[in-house]
Amino acid sequence: MPRLFGTDGVRGKANEQLTAELALSLAVGAAHVLGEAGAFGDRRPQAIVGRDPRASGEFLEAAVVAGLASAGVDVTRVGIVPTPGLAYLVGALDADLGVMLSASHNPMADNGIKFFSRGGVKLDDSLEDAIEAHLDEAWCRPTGAAVGRVRDDESAVEKYVSHLVGSLPGPQGGRLGGLKVVIDCAAGAAFRTAAAAFRGQGAEVVAIHDDPDGININADCGSTHPADLQAAVVAAGADLGIALDGDADRCIAADAAGVLVDGDQILAVLALGLRDEGRLVDDTVVATVMSNLGFKLAMQRRGITVVQTKVGDRYVLEAMNANGFSLGGEQSGHVVLSEHATTGDGVLTGLHLASEVVRTGRPLADLAGVMTRLPQVLVNVPNVDKSLADTDEVLLAEVAAVEAELGETGRVLLRPSGTEPLVRVMVEAPTFEQAQAAASRLVDVVARRLSLG
Numbered sequence: 285m286p287r288l289f290g291t292d293g294v295r296g297k298a299n300e301q302l303t304a305e306l307a308l309s310l311a312v313g314a315a316h317v318l319g320e321a322g323a324f325g326d327r328r329p330q331a332i333v334g335r336d337p338r339a340s341g342e343f344l345e346a347a348v349v350a351g352l353a354s355a356g357v358d359v360t361r362v363g364i365v366p367t368p369g370l371a372y373l374v375g376a377l378d379a380d381l382g383v384m385l386s387a388s389h390n391p392m393a394d395n396g397i398k399f400f401s402r403g404g405v406k407l408d409d410s411l412e413d414a415i416e417a418h419l420d421e422a423w424c425r426p427t428g429a430a431v432g433r434v435r436d437d438e439s440a441v442e443k444y445v446s447h448l449v450g451s452l453p454g455p456q457g458g459r460l461g462g463l464k465v466v467i468d469c470a471a472g473a474a475f476r477t478a479a480a481a482f483r484g485q486g487a488e489v490v491a492i493h494d495d496p497d498g499i500n501i502n503a504d505c506g507s508t509h510p511a512d513l514q515a516a517v518v519a520a521g522a523d524l525g526i527a528l529d530g531d532a533d534r535c536i537a538a539d540a541a542g543v544l545v546d547g548d549q550i551l552a553v554l555a556l557g558l559r560d561e562g563r564l565v566d567d568t569v570v571a572t573v574m575s576n577l578g579f580k581l582a583m584q585r586r587g588i589t590v591v592q593t594k595v596g597d598r599y600v601l602e603a604m605n606a607n608g609f610s611l612g613g614e615q616s617g618h619v620v621l622s623e624h625a626t627t628g629d630g631v632l633t634g635l636h637l638a639s640e641v642v643r644t645g646r647p648l649a650d651l652a653g654v655m656t657r658l659p660q661v662l663v664n665v666p667n668v669d670k671s672l673a674d675t676d677e678v679l680l681a682e683v684a685a686v687e688a689e690l691g692e693t694g695r696v697l698l699r700p701s702g703t704e705p706l707v708r709v710m711v712e713a714p715t716f717e718q719a720q721a722a723a724s725r726l727v728d729v730v731a732r733r734l735s736l737g
Contacts, residue, residue: 298340311351353432458486470506535630570612670700
């Protein structure tokens with residue numbers, strides 16, 4: 285049986301792969317695994333449960349709450365909240381675990397279950413495996429007064445907004461006074477909190493796609509479809525725009541001309557700002573192997589070390605936590621500011637990006653120009669034996685030849701898919717033509733040498 289947990293919880297089409305029965309069973313497993321990991325004294329374990337606005341979140345939340353309470357856990361439902369908000373509240377309310385119902389940037393028909401342990405920390409593989417193992421184990425059901433109790437506290441989300449506002453010390457009236465910002469809420473979980481946080485810091489806010497109806501989450505909007513944001517920034521004469529995804533754990537930006545600013549550029553701007561303030565631990569930033577080479581070169585020129593990890597914000601977090609680093613992120617817009625959050629937070633990132641515009645007195649376009657994105661070509665090669673990508677001698681020789689030709693001005697990355705029989709070929713080079721030509725060479729070799737027949 286394949287592993288249920290992926291790189292960010294359990295995810296699938298709601299009511300198909302991700303059923304109410306599975307949600308209930310996972311909640312019971314989490315109650316036992318995460319409950320037994322804590323020390324509760326005379327009280328029962330406490331859980332915080334939140335969701336994004338997807339329609340399927342309503343029945344999945346009910347199943348999760350039922351599973352937790354049936355296993356003797358007291359549950360506080362906080363309603364619709366960003367994933368990083370749920371993570372924050374687990375720590376702020378001194379809960380023992382948290383459960384978030386969201387499929388992030390995925391289409392509305394999907395959903396997911398993300399678990400957090402004490403302090404709002406994502407689970408490592410061993411805890412996820414323990415929860416999965418519990419699905420097939422018998423357990424003793426509490427009865428009478430020992431069953432968990434359930435209460436609602438949607439006002440708890442206000443604590444999260446206050447935390448966001450408080451992450452930016454500033455003058456009376458707010459750090460962002462005089463700034464006009466467009467926020468695309470992706471018809472998602474931050475439809476109230478994002479605008480409230482920016483207004484709490486004095487910004488003038490134009491909110492778009494802030495009308496979730498359970499069906500329209502991520503639909504032609506948000507960080508994966510930023511065209512509306514770009515147009516709205518120009519139409520409003522705004523200083524910048526922020527596009528969130530469905531659960532607001534990532535963001536990308538647009539400058540005053542509507543030009544996109546991706547996660548690598550945001551990371552570069554924040555790294556330099558933290559370094560200037562003496563808050564970039566070891567003058568180091570954590571990124572994944574998919575970050576554009578232009579980011580790494582820009583950081584090297586300014587004396588900032590880049591530590592690279594596998595793709596996935598969980599691996600960025602692992603590297604940050606292991607070494608005490610203060611900043612990390614992904615090209616997709618997952619950015620972790622560990623001084624203020626245990627996970628990627630799109631609203632927090634947007635606030636601190638806007639703060640850099642105010643602190644430096646420079647427009648976002650100027651700040652983002654600290655790095656030049658090298659042209660990148662990414663091609664998926666299907667129907668191949670991905671297990672041979674790291675061992676086939678002919679392929680490795682061709683990769684080495686391309687790398688030698690590009691030198692320090694480009695790079696090659698071959699990534700076997702985690703779920704499909706395909707290999708991703710990525711090439712960066714000084715020009716698009718060079719990148720495309722090099723990628724074509726490698727795609728031909730991958731298809732020929734690794735073909736499944």
